[in-house]
Amino acid sequence: MDQMADTDTQKGLLAERYGERALPAQVAALPDALLSHRSVRAYTDRPLPEGALEAMVAAAQSASTSSNLQTWSVVAVEDQARRDALAECAANQAHIRVAPLQLVWLADLRRLRDTAARHRIIAEGTDYLELFLVAALDAAIAAQNAALAAEAMGLGIVYIGAMRNKPLEVARILDLPERTFAVFGMCVGYPDAQKPASIKPRLPQSAVLHRETYDLDAAAPAVAAYDIESARFYKGQGMERNAWSMHVGRRVAGPASLSGRHALREQLVAMGFPLK
Numbered sequence: 024m025d026q027m028a029d030t031d032t033q034k035g036l037l038a039e040r041y042g043e044r045a046l047p048a049q050v051a052a053l054p055d056a057l058l059s060h061r062s063v064r065a066y067t068d069r070p071l072p073e074g075a076l077e078a079m080v081a082a083a084q085s086a087s088t089s090s091n092l093q094t095w096s097v098v099a100v101e102d103q104a105r106r107d108a109l110a111e112c113a114a115n116q117a118h119i120r121v122a123p124l125q126l127v128w129l130a131d132l133r134r135l136r137d138t139a140a141r142h143r144i145i146a147e148g149t150d151y152l153e154l155f156l157v158a159a160l161d162a163a164i165a166a167q168n169a170a171l172a173a174e175a176m177g178l179g180i181v182y183i184g185a186m187r188n189k190p191l192e193v194a195r196i197l198d199l200p201e202r203t204f205a206v207f208g209m210c211v212g213y214p215d216a217q218k219p220a221s222i223k224p225r226l227p228q229s230a231v232l233h234r235e236t237y238d239l240d241a242a243a244p245a246v247a248a249y250d251i252e253s254a255r256f257y258k259g260q261g262m263e264r265n266a267w268s269m270h271v272g273r274r275v276a277g278p279a280s281l282s283g284r285h286a287l288r289e290q291l292v293a294m295g296f297p298l299k
Contacts, residue, residue: 027053027055028052037058039222041224042224044248044252045227045249056171056174061179062223063212063214064117065220066118066121066122066215067213069123078176079169080097082172083095083165088161088164088165093161094154094162095128095129095158095161096128097126097128097162098127099125100126100127109127112188112189112193113185114185118181118210124211126208128163129204130204132296136202150296150297150298150299155204155296155298159204159206162206166207169209177213183208185282187287190205190287190291190294201295202295204291224253225249227248246267247268250266253267
Protein backbone atom coordinates (compact mmCIF):
# COMPACT_ATOMS: atom_id res chain seq x y z
CA MET A 24 0.00 0.00 0.00
CA ASP A 25 2.92 2.34 0.73
CA GLN A 26 4.62 1.60 -2.60
CA MET A 27 4.38 4.65 -4.81
CA ALA A 28 3.56 4.07 -8.45
CA ASP A 29 6.38 5.05 -10.80
CA THR A 30 5.61 7.73 -13.36
CA ASP A 31 4.81 5.36 -16.23
CA THR A 32 2.68 3.08 -14.04
CA GLN A 33 0.74 6.00 -12.61
CA LYS A 34 0.17 7.47 -16.05
CA GLY A 35 -1.15 4.12 -17.26
CA LEU A 36 -3.48 3.76 -14.28
CA LEU A 37 -4.76 7.30 -14.72
CA ALA A 38 -5.40 6.62 -18.40
CA GLU A 39 -7.52 3.61 -17.42
CA ARG A 40 -9.39 5.63 -14.80
CA TYR A 41 -10.09 8.70 -16.95
CA GLY A 42 -9.32 7.83 -20.56
CA GLU A 43 -6.51 9.45 -22.51
CA ARG A 44 -8.55 12.54 -23.38
CA ALA A 45 -9.52 13.32 -19.78
CA LEU A 46 -6.18 12.85 -18.03
CA PRO A 47 -5.54 15.45 -15.30
CA ALA A 48 -2.67 17.73 -16.26
CA GLN A 49 -0.63 17.01 -13.15
CA VAL A 50 -1.11 14.48 -10.37
CA ALA A 51 1.21 14.15 -7.39
CA ALA A 52 2.61 10.70 -6.71
CA LEU A 53 0.09 8.26 -5.27
CA PRO A 54 0.33 4.67 -3.98
CA ASP A 55 -0.52 2.41 -6.92
CA ALA A 56 -3.14 0.59 -4.83
CA LEU A 57 -5.30 3.73 -4.77
CA LEU A 58 -5.43 4.09 -8.55
CA SER A 59 -5.69 0.39 -9.40
CA HIS A 60 -8.89 -0.36 -7.48
CA ARG A 61 -11.48 -2.37 -9.37
CA SER A 62 -14.70 -4.12 -8.34
CA VAL A 63 -14.14 -7.89 -8.24
CA ARG A 64 -17.14 -10.11 -8.87
CA ALA A 65 -15.37 -13.42 -9.57
CA TYR A 66 -13.52 -15.24 -6.79
CA THR A 67 -11.63 -18.46 -6.18
CA ASP A 68 -12.45 -20.72 -3.24
CA ARG A 69 -9.02 -20.10 -1.71
CA PRO A 70 -9.42 -19.17 1.96
CA LEU A 71 -8.28 -15.79 3.20
CA PRO A 72 -4.86 -15.55 4.88
CA GLU A 73 -4.75 -16.06 8.63
CA GLY A 74 -5.38 -12.71 10.31
CA ALA A 75 -6.64 -10.98 7.14
CA LEU A 76 -10.05 -10.19 8.66
CA GLU A 77 -8.50 -8.76 11.79
CA ALA A 78 -6.10 -6.67 9.67
CA MET A 79 -9.03 -5.24 7.71
CA VAL A 80 -10.83 -4.34 10.93
CA ALA A 81 -7.67 -2.75 12.32
CA ALA A 82 -7.49 -0.63 9.17
CA ALA A 83 -11.18 0.23 9.51
CA GLN A 84 -10.72 1.29 13.12
CA SER A 85 -7.80 3.49 12.06
CA ALA A 86 -10.14 5.55 9.87
CA SER A 87 -11.60 8.89 10.90
CA THR A 88 -14.79 8.77 12.96
CA SER A 89 -17.01 11.71 13.87
CA SER A 90 -16.32 12.96 17.43
CA ASN A 91 -14.72 9.57 18.15
CA LEU A 92 -18.24 8.15 18.53
CA GLN A 93 -17.29 5.04 16.49
CA THR A 94 -20.89 4.49 15.43
CA TRP A 95 -20.30 1.50 13.19
CA SER A 96 -19.95 -2.25 13.48
CA VAL A 97 -19.33 -5.01 10.96
CA VAL A 98 -20.63 -8.59 10.78
CA ALA A 99 -18.22 -11.07 9.17
CA VAL A 100 -20.16 -13.85 7.44
CA GLU A 101 -18.34 -16.98 6.26
CA ASP A 102 -21.10 -19.57 6.72
CA GLN A 103 -22.30 -20.68 3.29
CA ALA A 104 -25.97 -20.94 4.21
CA ARG A 105 -25.97 -17.46 5.68
CA ARG A 106 -24.17 -16.03 2.64
CA ASP A 107 -26.75 -17.73 0.43
CA ALA A 108 -29.54 -16.13 2.46
CA LEU A 109 -27.92 -12.71 2.18
CA ALA A 110 -27.58 -13.17 -1.57
CA GLU A 111 -31.33 -13.78 -1.81
CA CYS A 112 -31.89 -10.46 -0.07
CA ALA A 113 -29.48 -8.67 -2.42
CA ALA A 114 -30.82 -9.38 -5.91
CA ASN A 115 -29.34 -12.91 -5.93
CA GLN A 116 -25.86 -11.66 -6.80
CA ALA A 117 -23.78 -14.77 -7.35
CA HIS A 118 -20.55 -13.30 -5.98
CA ILE A 119 -22.11 -13.03 -2.51
CA ARG A 120 -22.46 -16.82 -2.54
CA VAL A 121 -18.99 -17.44 -4.01
CA ALA A 122 -16.72 -14.99 -2.15
CA PRO A 123 -15.47 -16.71 1.02
CA LEU A 124 -16.20 -13.67 3.19
CA GLN A 125 -19.11 -11.24 3.25
CA LEU A 126 -18.67 -8.20 5.45
CA VAL A 127 -21.91 -6.43 6.36
CA TRP A 128 -21.17 -2.90 7.52
CA LEU A 129 -23.60 -1.45 10.04
CA ALA A 130 -24.69 1.97 11.16
CA ASP A 131 -24.73 1.14 14.87
CA LEU A 132 -26.41 3.46 17.35
CA ARG A 133 -27.32 0.64 19.74
CA ARG A 134 -23.86 0.52 21.31
CA LEU A 135 -23.91 4.29 21.75
CA ARG A 136 -27.32 4.25 23.48
CA ASP A 137 -26.37 1.34 25.75
CA THR A 138 -23.11 3.06 26.69
CA ALA A 139 -24.96 6.28 27.55
CA ALA A 140 -27.55 4.32 29.55
CA ARG A 141 -24.85 2.97 31.85
CA HIS A 142 -24.32 6.58 32.89
CA ARG A 143 -28.11 7.09 33.24
CA ILE A 144 -28.15 9.28 30.10
CA ILE A 145 -31.22 8.87 27.88
CA ALA A 146 -29.33 9.58 24.61
CA GLU A 147 -32.30 11.28 22.94
CA GLY A 148 -29.86 12.68 20.37
CA THR A 149 -29.73 9.27 18.70
CA ASP A 150 -33.37 9.75 17.68
CA TYR A 151 -32.35 12.37 15.13
CA LEU A 152 -31.41 12.03 11.47
CA GLU A 153 -28.03 13.65 12.18
CA LEU A 154 -26.82 10.71 14.28
CA PHE A 155 -28.06 8.15 11.76
CA LEU A 156 -26.19 10.05 9.04
CA VAL A 157 -23.07 10.13 11.22
CA ALA A 158 -23.30 6.35 11.70
CA ALA A 159 -23.75 5.66 7.99
CA LEU A 160 -20.81 7.92 7.13
CA ASP A 161 -18.65 6.33 9.82
CA ALA A 162 -19.41 2.89 8.37
CA ALA A 163 -18.53 4.02 4.84
CA ILE A 164 -15.25 5.64 5.87
CA ALA A 165 -14.24 2.58 7.90
CA ALA A 166 -15.17 0.19 5.11
CA GLN A 167 -13.05 2.02 2.55
CA ASN A 168 -10.01 1.68 4.82
CA ALA A 169 -10.76 -2.03 5.10
CA ALA A 170 -11.09 -2.30 1.32
CA LEU A 171 -7.66 -0.74 0.82
CA ALA A 172 -6.20 -3.12 3.39
CA ALA A 173 -7.73 -6.11 1.59
CA GLU A 174 -6.33 -5.00 -1.75
CA ALA A 175 -2.90 -4.46 -0.18
CA MET A 176 -3.01 -8.16 0.81
CA GLY A 177 -3.78 -9.23 -2.76
CA LEU A 178 -7.50 -9.69 -2.14
CA GLY A 179 -10.37 -8.25 -4.16
CA ILE A 180 -13.58 -6.63 -2.98
CA VAL A 181 -16.89 -5.36 -4.27
CA TYR A 182 -19.42 -3.30 -2.33
CA ILE A 183 -22.99 -4.63 -2.13
CA GLY A 184 -25.46 -1.75 -1.92
CA ALA A 185 -28.30 -4.20 -2.55
CA MET A 186 -28.01 -5.22 1.10
CA ARG A 187 -30.48 -2.33 1.57
CA ASN A 188 -33.10 -3.95 -0.68
CA LYS A 189 -34.58 -5.98 2.17
CA PRO A 190 -33.18 -4.50 5.39
CA LEU A 191 -35.64 -6.19 7.73
CA GLU A 192 -34.76 -9.61 6.30
CA VAL A 193 -31.03 -8.87 6.50
CA ALA A 194 -31.55 -7.85 10.13
CA ARG A 195 -33.28 -11.16 10.81
CA ILE A 196 -30.51 -13.21 9.18
CA LEU A 197 -27.81 -11.41 11.16
CA ASP A 198 -29.82 -11.12 14.40
CA LEU A 199 -29.37 -7.36 14.43
CA PRO A 200 -30.76 -5.48 17.44
CA GLU A 201 -32.79 -2.27 17.16
CA ARG A 202 -30.84 0.84 16.18
CA THR A 203 -28.49 -1.12 13.89
CA PHE A 204 -28.81 -1.07 10.11
CA ALA A 205 -26.90 -2.81 7.31
CA VAL A 206 -25.64 0.08 5.18
CA PHE A 207 -23.96 -2.19 2.61
CA GLY A 208 -22.13 -5.46 2.23
CA MET A 209 -18.67 -6.23 0.90
CA CYS A 210 -17.48 -9.40 -0.82
CA VAL A 211 -13.88 -10.30 0.01
CA GLY A 212 -11.71 -12.99 -1.53
CA TYR A 213 -8.96 -13.82 -3.98
CA PRO A 214 -9.85 -12.65 -7.49
CA ASP A 215 -10.34 -15.39 -10.10
CA ALA A 216 -7.50 -14.86 -12.59
CA GLN A 217 -9.60 -16.52 -15.29
CA LYS A 218 -12.18 -13.72 -15.01
CA PRO A 219 -10.12 -10.58 -14.44
CA ALA A 220 -11.79 -7.32 -13.46
CA SER A 221 -10.88 -4.11 -15.24
CA ILE A 222 -10.41 -0.56 -13.98
CA LYS A 223 -13.60 1.26 -14.84
CA PRO A 224 -13.33 4.86 -16.08
CA ARG A 225 -14.84 7.66 -14.03
CA LEU A 226 -16.20 11.10 -14.83
CA PRO A 227 -13.61 13.73 -15.77
CA GLN A 228 -12.35 15.70 -12.80
CA SER A 229 -14.06 18.77 -14.25
CA ALA A 230 -17.39 17.19 -13.27
CA VAL A 231 -16.53 16.66 -9.62
CA LEU A 232 -13.79 19.15 -8.76
CA HIS A 233 -15.09 22.68 -8.18
CA ARG A 234 -12.70 25.46 -7.24
CA GLU A 235 -13.94 28.05 -4.73
CA THR A 236 -17.61 27.83 -5.85
CA TYR A 237 -19.82 25.25 -7.53
CA ASP A 238 -19.64 25.38 -11.33
CA LEU A 239 -23.06 24.24 -12.56
CA ASP A 240 -22.06 24.61 -16.21
CA ALA A 241 -19.21 22.11 -15.94
CA ALA A 242 -21.40 19.03 -15.71
CA ALA A 243 -22.95 18.84 -19.18
CA PRO A 244 -19.73 18.75 -21.26
CA ALA A 245 -18.07 16.44 -18.72
CA VAL A 246 -20.98 13.99 -18.86
CA ALA A 247 -21.01 14.09 -22.67
CA ALA A 248 -17.30 13.25 -22.72
CA TYR A 249 -17.84 10.48 -20.19
CA ASP A 250 -20.62 8.93 -22.26
CA ILE A 251 -18.06 8.51 -25.05
CA GLU A 252 -15.34 7.18 -22.74
CA SER A 253 -17.59 4.71 -20.94
CA ALA A 254 -18.94 3.44 -24.28
CA ARG A 255 -15.36 2.84 -25.39
CA PHE A 256 -14.67 0.94 -22.15
CA TYR A 257 -17.69 -1.35 -22.46
CA LYS A 258 -17.01 -2.00 -26.12
CA GLY A 259 -13.50 -3.07 -25.15
CA GLN A 260 -15.09 -5.44 -22.63
CA GLY A 261 -17.30 -6.92 -25.35
CA MET A 262 -20.41 -5.49 -23.68
CA GLU A 263 -23.20 -3.34 -25.05
CA ARG A 264 -24.50 -0.76 -22.57
CA ASN A 265 -26.65 2.34 -22.68
CA ALA A 266 -24.84 5.66 -22.43
CA TRP A 267 -23.92 6.43 -18.82
CA SER A 268 -26.24 9.44 -18.80
CA MET A 269 -29.15 7.23 -19.85
CA HIS A 270 -28.15 4.58 -17.30
CA VAL A 271 -28.19 7.02 -14.38
CA GLY A 272 -31.39 8.64 -15.62
CA ARG A 273 -33.18 5.31 -15.56
CA ARG A 274 -31.62 4.42 -12.22
CA VAL A 275 -33.23 7.44 -10.55
CA ALA A 276 -36.40 7.61 -12.64
CA GLY A 277 -38.80 6.78 -9.81
CA PRO A 278 -39.67 4.45 -6.92
CA ALA A 279 -39.78 1.38 -9.17
CA SER A 280 -36.11 1.89 -10.09
CA LEU A 281 -34.94 1.83 -6.46
CA SER A 282 -35.17 -1.96 -5.98
CA GLY A 283 -37.44 -1.72 -2.94
CA ARG A 284 -35.42 1.02 -1.27
CA HIS A 285 -38.15 3.61 -1.82
CA ALA A 286 -39.63 2.30 1.45
CA LEU A 287 -36.36 2.65 3.35
CA ARG A 288 -37.47 5.42 5.67
CA GLU A 289 -40.45 3.42 6.94
CA GLN A 290 -38.25 0.36 7.37
CA LEU A 291 -35.67 2.35 9.34
CA VAL A 292 -38.40 3.60 11.68
CA ALA A 293 -39.49 -0.03 12.17
CA MET A 294 -35.88 -0.86 13.07
CA GLY A 295 -35.86 1.70 15.86
CA PHE A 296 -34.57 4.84 14.10
CA PRO A 297 -37.10 7.69 14.62
CA LEU A 298 -35.17 9.96 12.22
CA LYS A 299 -36.53 13.17 13.74
